[in-house]
Amino acid sequence: MKKETISDRRKFILNMARSAGITALGGFVWSAYVDEVIASPLTLRPPGALKEEDFLKTCIKCGLCVEACPYNTLLLAKPGDNKPLGTPYFIPRDIPCYMCPDIPCVPVCPTGALDESSVTTDGELDINIADMGLAVIDDNSCIAFWGIQCDACYRACPLLGEAISIKYEKNDRTGKHAFLKPIVHADVCTGCGLCEKACVTEKPAIFVLPREVSEGKAGTYYIKGWDKDDEKRLKDAKEIKTTTEISKNSALNSLNDSEDLY
């Protein structure tokens, strides 16, 4: 059999095509995997973390924040944790953030993924403005809402009386007792998770979630007309026009026409 010769040019083109094909194949598998792992919305980040999208871009996964944390709160995501690999996070029910006033985890960040300016007021570090998440209460399983006296979360809160307050209400069931209901104030809560750690129920009735998960959004259709600041939200609002096609038939006809009813 005659051996077919392949010209150098053909060889080169074939080689390039093969490499490009393999690259495309790898690229799709790779991007599918990355897309899967970065879509884990229940990850609580250290204080001062950028918005999740920017955080994933900027975090170099060095673990310096983890090493700086004196309470071993912060963990680096390992394979199997189902979190973006190598990024820092914490599980408040195990070890919450104890809100150190000097915030050792933030200044050590070499890339600015933990942004010092976001936890600084008047040139000084201020952990009280940190925003790691927001505590939410499941009032169905919170025993204080049952009428049993418990203020564990209220007492545990480092911003006592500000981030969680207690609301008195009459207990109509007994007629002579009071409910002492914990209320979380979203504008103050830092998401440190000390309340979740302190919660006495088997599975915590108060727990921290990232704000994107725990908060709703009113949008620009509804504005607090009595609040000057709230009206500012209208600034970037865009007009949306909707047109509804009106039926040509009169209402009366629609009743008369429906013969098949009989």
Added chain:
Amino acid sequence: MHKLWNNYRYLFFRRFTQIGLLVLYFGANAWGWTILMGNLSSSLFLNIIPLSDPYAMLQMLAAGAVLASDLLIGAFIITLFYLLVGGRAFCSWVCPVNIVTDAAALLRRKLGVDKISKKQPASRNMRYWVLALSLILSFTMGVTAFEFISPISMLHRGIIFGLGFGWAAMLIIFLLDLFVLKNGWCGHICPLGGFYSLVGKGSLVRVHHNEENCTLCMKCKVVCPESQVLYMIGKESLPVLSGECTNCARCIEVCDDDALEFSIRKLAKNKNIGE
């Protein structure tokens, strides 16, 4: 004893630096040492000097992140260092995956896997494609694409901060290198190795071949993880100029005839020889 030392001295030093660095990093997390904190992605040396992976920085740049000054300084220091000592010195003197792939290569030789599969099914240039791909994916997905799958940082982080399922990734690499592709991970796929190959193209520390002493035993080519860089063995007295040489010095150790030795590249003299 003397022969043993002669045949394994660089290997000993390489394992010493690889494991020594791991111990320093581990100590930083476990016992609060401050000599070397962080990990290979980014570290703090002696509590002052930032060190950062320049390839991770490139991915961040592609992803559209704002680069902090500490990161830039750290990446600059590391790049400068490897420009001098040979880019892929990282691979054979620092990277912990090297221990895994060296073990696979050793077992492969001992078992004689190459005798049944002579033909290599993939090109060593694949790593440059993976390198380009990682930057494209970083750009399109807005994340540092390779850092999310890197078995290097997985293992390194794993040893310092807890391994999780990272051992599975190491097993995959070990089996790939042992049964599928000779030097598969480090020599074909790893984009970090590809990156350092490009960085080390002009480095000063090089292996030199002295053709007059060579007896053509080819032990160096058998042991070399990037044997294509030793094309000149027995033909010409040339330095190994390819950036793909990892400066692991195994060739120097196995050579019984003093035909290979480390030297500093003579920049002017070798300018015209090329690779």
